[in-house]
Every structure is written in structure tokens, then in C-alpha cells.
Amino acid sequence: MSTPTGSAHERMMRLLHAPVITQALAVAAELRLADLVAEGPRDVKDLADASGTDPGALHRVLRALAAEGVFTETAAGTFAATPLSDTLRGGADSLRDWARLWGLPERNAALGALRHSVRTGQPSFPHLYGTSWWTHLATHPEQAAIFAGAMGDLSRRLHAATLDAYDLSDVSLVVDVGGGHGHLVAELLRRHPRLRAVLLDQPAVVARAAAVLGPAGVADRAETVGGDFFTAVPPGADVYLMSMILHDWDDERAATLLGAVRRAMRDDSVLLVVDAIVPAGDVPHDGKIRDLIMLTLHPGRERTEAEFAALFAGSGLRLTETREVGASTGLLVARPAD
Incomplete structure (x- = not known):
């Protein structure tokens, strides 16, 4: 820098x-x-x-x-x-929808109310609008489309490149937990022709995945599952993937989610978490800025490596490897603790 x-x-x-x-x-x-x-x-x-x-x-x-x-x-x-x-x-390499996301007035109003979050420790979005960010998106489909496009912008390039740090050549089945419309799944299947994937998200979300998986030419190797990832996750995969999911939730909900994933994992399964890994000190890092977005919009947060390790340990998992891939994301590898 x-x-x-x-x-x-x-x-x-x-x-x-x-x-x-x-x-x-x-x-x-x-x-x-x-x-x-x-x-x-x-x-x-x-x-x-x-x-x-x-x-x-x-x-x-x-x-x-x-x-x-x-x-x-x-x-x-x-x-x-x-x-x-x-x-x-x-x-394919666009950040257009990511830029459009910054134009949404309700999102910007929540960021403008950062002082409320700092004083109370609570997200400002529900304070301003009486509902969560996720419920707001569910009732504003035009904004939900921009948000999904923004996540697709990042998944196609940044998050898929982060996963290049892990060798998937011998992996047969991946479950993408909270994978949205399937942009990351589509990119992974494109890069790995022998791979199969299950995309898990809310029913209304995965219903739109066909528009991503079909044009990408990978629909025949991808299964979509609509459900609640806090309750149940498809079992028996080689790799479970969560890309920018844990940061949306506080420690209690994140532990519940990790517990559902752990119950679905085999003893030899691997969990890959793509998320910001916040460094200590004055080191510049995008995660430190995004953490303020989380503070105003969600009950979640960006985390340090030690905070991730503690979350995993409390959910029957152990952190086995951490790779700081760039200024925006890192890769954490976890395996069953017993």
C-alpha cells in the first residue's frame, strides 16, 4: 500500500x-x-x-x-x-452491481446512522425501518436483484479465486451453504469438470439459480435445495463451503449454523470458509471497513483468525489451516474435531 x-x-x-x-x-x-x-x-x-x-x-x-x-x-x-x-x-469480471448496491437509499441511511450502532451495539437498519435487512430485501425484489448481482460480482471473481488456494481436483461433491443464486457454484463447476455441487439456500433464492447455472452450462452437475441452513444441511459431501456467510450472523447464530454443518459432515469432510480475516493492529484491510457495514446492517461481524477458531471449536470443528489470500478475503479450512 x-x-x-x-x-x-x-x-x-x-x-x-x-x-x-x-x-x-x-x-x-x-x-x-x-x-x-x-x-x-x-x-x-x-x-x-x-x-x-x-x-x-x-x-x-x-x-x-x-x-x-x-x-x-x-x-x-x-x-x-x-x-x-x-x-x-x-x-464476467464486472463490479457494476457492487457499485449499484452503494446507491440503495435504505442501505446508505443505515450507514449514515452508524452513531446509533456505536451507542447501542445494535444494527441501525432495523432501528430505522422496523425490519431486518433480509426481510427488507424479500419485500423489495428490485433491490434484492441488485444485491444478488453484487454478490455474483464478487463470487465469480474474488471468491472463486480465493478457493484456488485449496486443491479441489480430487473432490467429488461440494455443498455450497447459503450459495444464493449459484454464481460461485457455477464458477467452481466450470473450473472443475468432474465436480458436482449442491446449492443450499432459501427456497425463493435457489428458485432463481437456473438462470445462472443453465447459461453457465453446469446445470446437469448442480442440485438446488431450498431450506433453512440453521436447521439442516445436505449430508455426506466431501467439502462444505460457506462464502461470506458467517459474517452475517452473531456468534450464537453462527455457532448454530456451524453445528448444522458439522452434523452433515462425514468424519473426513472438510469445511471451507471464505470470509474476511481481520488482522491486528493498524494493518490496512478491507475487512475492517466492511465490519462497519455489518455493524449497521446485521447482527454479524467480521472476525479475526482467533475468533473463527473459537467458533469452530464450539461447534465440534477444528481450524486446520488459514490462508490470507488478499485484502478482501481469506480461506479458513476446518475439519471435524473428533
Whole structure:
């Protein structure tokens, strides 16, 4: 990580202005501006016509993003793509839906109420809206689609790459616990042609998995199961996988979930957990920022390696290996303790 430049006041101003850039990115993603400039530079009037926006206002957004390296102004009022803007294009390596997620007003309101969470230790989302984030998504399908797409953005690239740290070549059956619409399963099956998978999530969630597994050409090797993973998990798999699941829950609920997984595991089964592994001290880590999102939205949290080990031990599992793969995720390997 490069050392920040400028005076302390200048650096603090950049930190304070970061939410403005985030909202500009969310707007750019929603309007598909990166796709519009993918083939070459375009005049802002042309972009405004294509996106149904006001040319003057759009120019101000593009100018601000270009100053951050997202887009580049090649001539007065003409903007072109950059490697950063390419990450907001639709496609396999896209972060477009992840950016759109930051534009959801209820989510942003919960983050804006961080002070409530700090004072009470409780998530601010139910304080503001009288319901949980998950129940809110269930009743707002358009936002649920953005959330699912954002998780798909991460699963296809980041989480699947994290699992490359573990050798799956001799594995026959994986159960993805809380696997959503199946983006991670689809990527794993694509990478490992001999692998079979079971996707477990709520019935309404896995009902949409066909739209992911079919086009990926892996539907014949994937089974979907609708159910409650706190209660029962399909038994007898070689590998059980939880990708960004445990951080959604407090220690009590996480232990209940791990207990259900442990009951389903054979003595030689393996549990792979993809999650942030928060380091100690001042080390920069994305998990430390995401932990504040968890604080406002969920009863969950990001955890240290020691906290994961304690969770596993209380559920009849033992942590056997930890791999810090990147600044966003790590891989924890657990096996039955007896």
C-alpha cells in the first residue's frame, strides 16, 4: 500500500469526500456509462441522450470521476474509458452491481446512522425501518436483484479465486451453504469438470439459480435445495463451503449454523470458509471497513483468525489451516474435531 501524500488536513479532506465519489460511482453504474464509452470517446451531450440525463449535470459527475481516474476527459466535454471504468462494465469480471448496491437509499441511511450502532451495539437498519435487512430485501425484489448481482460480482471473481488456494481436483461433491443464486457454484463447476455441487439456500433464492447455472452450462452437475441452513444441511459431501456467510450472523447464530454443518459432515469432510480475516493492529484491510457495514446492517461481524477458531471449536470443528489470500478475503479450512 502506498504512503498517503499531502498534509494531514488534505488527507482528511480526501477521506471525508470519499462518500461523494462512491455515490457518483453508483450513478455511473446505474446509467451504464462505462458500457457507453467502451467503444471509444463520446461527447457528454451524446452520453446524456443515451442515458436520459441532463448534459450539464452528467458532465459534472463525469468530471469528478475523471479526476479520480474513472473515465478520462480526452477533449473538452468528451470522455473515454479507463481500466477503472472497465470494472463497471457488464460482464464476467464486472463490479457494476457492487457499485449499484452503494446507491440503495435504505442501505446508505443505515450507514449514515452508524452513531446509533456505536451507542447501542445494535444494527441501525432495523432501528430505522422496523425490519431486518433480509426481510427488507424479500419485500423489495428490485433491490434484492441488485444485491444478488453484487454478490455474483464478487463470487465469480474474488471468491472463486480465493478457493484456488485449496486443491479441489480430487473432490467429488461440494455443498455450497447459503450459495444464493449459484454464481460461485457455477464458477467452481466450470473450473472443475468432474465436480458436482449442491446449492443450499432459501427456497425463493435457489428458485432463481437456473438462470445462472443453465447459461453457465453446469446445470446437469448442480442440485438446488431450498431450506433453512440453521436447521439442516445436505449430508455426506466431501467439502462444505460457506462464502461470506458467517459474517452475517452473531456468534450464537453462527455457532448454530456451524453445528448444522458439522452434523452433515462425514468424519473426513472438510469445511471451507471464505470470509474476511481481520488482522491486528493498524494493518490496512478491507475487512475492517466492511465490519462497519455489518455493524449497521446485521447482527454479524467480521472476525479475526482467533475468533473463527473459537467458533469452530464450539461447534465440534477444528481450524486446520488459514490462508490470507488478499485484502478482501481469506480461506479458513476446518475439519471435524473428533
